[in-house]
Amino acid sequence: MRISIIGLGLIGGSFAKDLRKAGLASELLGVESSAEHAARALQLGLVDRVVTLDEALQQSETLLLAVPVNAITTLLPRMLDGIRPTQTIIDMGSTKFKIAEAVRLHPNRERYVAAHPMAGTENAGPEAALEGLFKGKTVLLCDLEWSAPDACKTALEIFHAVGLKFEFMTSEQHDRHAAYVSHLSHVAAYALSLAVQSEEKAGYAVPRLAGGGFASTVRLAKSAPEMWVPIFEQNRENILTAIDAFSERLQTIRQCIASDDPAKLEALIREANQIRDLL
């Protein structure tokens, strides 16, 4: 099948690499709003041709939307307007409920499959594309009862080809869980980066002192605002709840340290250690 990828960044570019390797696409088309990224994607051989969104809609059977979530809510209804019953659109956005809402009553809703591959890095753009990024990771498929069976089948085929495992849930469930296991991690990393930078104003101590632990905890703070501001907007309520839960635990730990309560601190750390069994 001819596949178009809308957005040739980390996620779109990585899909391009893996789909090409899997031999699933007869031709790979790319749509990219940045001329520079488009040129680089062609240079890297991520796609065979760069086309306009309308050309992609005309010429491909399957379209993967790998753009920031605010662009998805804008583009998806427009793309569904002209979709043919043999075509499938799959989005890769990190939020699902607002996107679901944007097309819930669309007459061609069933040609769309809502998905979120739980994979990525802190880097962006075509250069960030990684072969094998999705292997062994999980894709969350949402509200599949609203998608046509053949569209679901196409989505599963594509995700299976790049090595993703499947999980199914509603878009509401997705956004609540994603707030905790993905979005909150980004908020925490951003806050950690800001706090450390505010202290280490001279700038010299961070590279000198930082070990692998700090680098690991702060890694997500390198993630671009173009992607994350729209996620925070679209999943606002769940993220605020998650931040409050996090803040409460942070204050509990602070209180144990401040009041010199090693027994309670040890109990909290042992509870925190249990994340070992879940990951």
Next chain:
Amino acid sequence: MRISIIGLGLIGGSFAKDLRKAGLASELLGVESSAEHAARALQLGLVDRVVTLDEALQQSETLLLAVPVNAITTLLPRMLDGIRPTQTIIDMGSTKFKIAEAVRLHPNRERYVAAHPMAGTENAGPEAALEGLFKGKTVLLCDLEWSAPDACKTALEIFHAVGLKFEFMTSEQHDRHAAYVSHLSHVAAYALSLAVQSEEKAGYAVPRLAGGGFASTVRLAKSAPEMWVPIFEQNRENILTAIDAFSERLQTIRQCIASDDPAKLEALIREANQIRDLL
């Protein structure tokens, strides 16, 4: 030279592996309070013999203290009591000021070198020992003006042999910086683990939903309380200051999300992104 390693866990065990490989030790002795860990360390070939602390003091020229920081403040003065002028004790603790205080007026203070290799993992015990753990990392050497020149030379020789780069500072400076670039990361990871676990009570969603980002941010939450409760106690004031700075930034981000201020949120994220240039 004959080297004794007190504490055959992650740090002590990793030193044992690298020192053996570097050919620096004519014999490696180990002191370990857990009989199980002692047996495992011998089985893994980390040290040649396991001895008592007194035997280690009798029989070795150099002693590396790789035990939790509360054990260091207890053991170090006692070890210095009987030290000979040809022997050197080097500690590897994650705090420095309280340890410095514990021996500041000791008549044999100059036989001790205060150090903190900025390397580690979230794992503990002899099994956690990793060859090459220290390669390219930095060791912070503190208050060297209080150590004898030949003791400093021995410490530098040992750290150089395992691939560590050197930085020099006072123990006060160390504890303040370490609160931000190391200890705060652990507090944040523990709080994140607790928050996510409290939400995901059913336990099913974390392994299903977690991507590499969450795993990276929460990794340090696997770290053992035996090591971290004493660090939080010994560096209390600096850590509380760092937690408060972190908490303030967290609330700033929360406020931007709550009040739907994408411009300010973007500015904060761009500032957080600058950690890229420092790491």
